[in-house]
Amino acid sequence: SSELTQDPAVSVALGQTVRITCQGDSLRYYYPSWYQQKPGQAPTLVIYGKSNRPSGIPDRFSGSNSGKTASLTITGAQAEDEADYYCNSRDGSSGHLVFGGGTKLTVL
């Protein structure tokens, strides 16, 4: 399957923990990467591989995988984390890259 499925919207209270999920058959074989996109900006990489953070990404961001589901967890969400989040991985058959539909995170 070439699809990666994300919940369209998730909300979290300030300072609480939120998990954003991404489901797809290809996640059995490929680790996803996760991107944050704020309005009017290009996406930025926040997590890749098992749970690796690029330089400058706060350690409250982490990733995990289990079977067909990958998760991005924000522990102690901050107001500045309000954004759209996208997962990305390989399609299992074509090998092409695919994005999930995105999750809009609201920090209350």
Add this chain to the structure above:
Amino acid sequence: EVRLLQSGAEVKKPGTAVKISCRASGYTFTDYYIHWVQQAPGKGLEWVGLVDAEHGEIKFAERFQGRVTLTADTSIDTAYMELSGLRSDDTAIYYCARLSGLGSFEAFDIWGQGTVVTVSS
């Protein structure tokens, strides 16, 4: 500083073509694939295709096959995406992004600022 700098916004009529550029700086252009991503207004990210400037490999998402041409000019470290037969649903922001091998993983670690393409009669 590692950067991808894209060309400016375009307004095109239906049926015509648009060519967007993506100039790399701060790294060896041929060491990385350049990918292109479409984002329609209010919508998510959609992978368009990739160009490997060093080896000439090009791949497309199926829905863009036949209308997209991806090229690269290694003499000026620039990748190009040309989209032909424009229609209203091609109105979108188009991003170029560098795919990096990060350890044994891969990810888009550098993105261009995006190019807005508006298709309107």
